[in-house]
Amino acid sequence: MAIQCKGMLVVLDIKKTNHLHTVKCAAENAAHTPIKSVNKSSAVKKLTVVALSxxxxxxxxxxxxxxxxxxxxxANHPRTQIPPNSGxxxxxxxxxxxxxxxxxxxxxxxxxxxxxxxxxxxxxxxxxxxxxxxxxxxxxxxxxxxxxxxxxxxxxxxxxxxxxxxxxxxxxxxxxxxxxxxxxxxxxxxxxxxxxxxxxxxxxxxxxxxxxxxxxxxxxxxxxxxxxxxxxxFGANDDKSQEYARDNNFYYIPNTPFVLPEGVADTVLGGKATEKNQHQLVDGKFDEFPAKWTGNGSRASQPDINDWYETVKINYGVRPDGTxxxxxxxxxxxxxxxxxxxxxxxxxxxxxxxxxxxxxxxxxxxxxxxxxxxxxxxxxxxxxxxxxxxxxxxxxxxxxxxxxVYQPDKYRDYIQLGKMDYLYDKVGFYDTLKTIMKGEGKVSELVSVHDEVSDISTHMLHFLENHDEQRIASPEFAGGAEKGKPALAVSALISASPILLYFGQDLGEDGSEEAGFGDPSRTSIFDYIGVPAHQRFMNGGKFDAGxxxxxxxxxxxxxxxxxxxxxxNPAVTGKYESLHALNLAADGTAYTEMQFAFMREKNEHGIVVIANFSTESTGPITLTIPISSLQKNTTELTLEPLLTHKGITFNLSGSNYTATLSLNGLETRVFAF
The missing domain is CATH 3.20.20.80 (Glycosidases)
Structure with missing residues (x-):
């Protein structure tokens, strides 16, 4: 969930229920409030700082x-040099x-x-x-x-x-x-x-x-x-008598034992008595003294069942008061x-x-x-x-x-000061695109959120699925993998940033399996399970969609x-230009907030993309492109198809090029110029 926190210091108390993130903000000097959370801890030995030129x-x-x-x-495993692709x-x-x-x-x-x-x-x-x-x-x-x-x-x-x-x-x-x-x-x-x-x-x-x-x-x-x-x-050399010490790896609750969350026994190995007998350590308790802060920042010796109770938070030298x-x-x-x-x-x-x-x-x-x-x-x-x-x-x-990273106001800090190459573009791009795929949002909103990160757009990775998000085909999301087709084209081609695909996404996996811990709609990351659509594609190891x-x-x-x-195509790393407002304002066209047209151009390479998010056929659409965008002077311009569809011919009309086309429901066309 996106959050906007004002002030110099921010406190996060983050709970991840199954795969979902919820975030609460509070002033860091508030009493008994978790500090900027450290969600998964680790421990190893203390080193002497070596001054290096x-x-x-x-x-x-x-x-x-x-x-x-x-x-x-x-020494036997030299790094393989892998040539970059042209995209x-x-x-x-x-x-x-x-x-x-x-x-x-x-x-x-x-x-x-x-x-x-x-x-x-x-x-x-x-x-x-x-x-x-x-x-x-x-x-x-x-x-x-x-x-x-x-x-x-x-x-x-x-x-x-x-x-x-x-x-x-x-x-x-x-x-x-x-x-x-x-x-x-x-x-x-x-x-x-x-x-x-x-x-x-x-x-x-x-x-x-x-x-x-x-x-x-x-x-x-x-x-x-x-x-x-x-x-x-981690923690081997910690002073456990202190809640905090700079070189402790963990935060502690001195003189207090850890207590399992209330109700957790119902989830252990399915909460079945017959299953409990299969593991000698299932006894409704966990020996930890003194108790440590939980991964999402909870300072309770008995965390809530929705806390990340299976983890403990790492200390990076952030004091309990946030300094x-x-x-x-x-x-x-x-x-x-x-x-x-x-x-x-x-x-x-x-x-x-x-x-x-x-x-x-x-x-x-x-x-x-x-x-x-x-x-x-x-x-x-x-x-x-x-x-x-x-x-x-x-x-x-x-x-x-x-x-x-899910805080848009911190994106530039993590890129520019933290030296990250890429961040998830979830809160802006993915979340907005998801509403459009569900038939609830407008393309203009997507154009706007993309513009908000235009200065760092090459660092904002796009995705439609990952292990934390619902499968597109799940009833809880779009209810069908076909609705992800225009979204894929848009998210993959709109920016020079990387695109992420999750295994099974390209086959319409719906995440409906009742694996155990957590609810369906996301492929389980907690249990042993098969992934049916992917298994059919694997075909016993042939990977031939048999x-x-x-x-x-x-x-x-x-x-x-x-x-x-x-x-x-080198154009995907070039200049982006939205054609949405121009086409939305044009007279005599069926172009609406459910279509999205844009261009990408680099040197002699260029593409025009038009995607239809509607499940209904749409047309006739008069697709309009400014002459200055194409830098052409001919009265007629023919573009070749890059997907399975026909090419298109644009004609000079005043200060623009125009062409007429109709789109099937959820169809995307990509043309090269």
Missing amino acids: LGLLSCIAYSQSGADLMENEN KPVVYQVFTRLFGNTNTTNKPWGTIEENGVGKFSDFTPQALQSIKALGTTHIWYTGVPHHALATSYLEYGIDDDDPDVIKGRAGSPYAVKDYYNVNPDLADNPANRLHEFEALIQRTHQHGMKVVIDIVPNHVARRYQSFSPRHDN HDFPELPEAYRDKSVQEHAAFWADKSLPDSWYKFRDIAIYWLDKGVDGFRFDMAEMVPVAFWSFLNSAIKQRNPDAFLLAE QSSSEEKALHNFYKETMGIVAT
């Missing part, structure tokens, strides 16, 4: 950092646990044996080629870092997690318990799980795509327990380079958590990971992001850095055509 920063030799953990192994970045998000699962049982709260699970090895050459065919440049492998889960791996030397603080059977991927290893569910041989993921990184690179994984700096699992021999666990215990980044650094940002932090003494997460990022970069999606980045101080992202860019200047319906095949082909333009 600007020259030395280019190679960042961090003492005892993730950079040298796997020195010998990393713009396309991020394909896979929920790694679900992608390759062929099991169709789909029993609510089913075990891994009952419902199955996908593996790293399911990303075969055929699978990766099918992803690449959608114009993909980056695969975001969601759920890779080892998180808390109910399945036991004791035989592999991994301690069991307590289901009383786990959501679902498979657990939330945003309750990370070990940042130096990967989810054992995803490996054919859990003892070899890290090497299996390294092999997937290499396969992805060989298919011309880059690898993105999650880092969740705001919070970690209730019991973080890394087995990395060179890193202390900062670290140097402020000067405003002048908005315009400075990442090298200058790195130099600024080099001689500073900083909170321990800053160094722990820096080492985590460097560790994964050295394994070949090409970038990160940062969960709930707005709950972590902007100054920390300057520190972390400048360190990442010194290691890999091309690293892809995407952040989840079991897909004709409707699913047609939708997939539309996605491939549209994303082909995104990946190959």
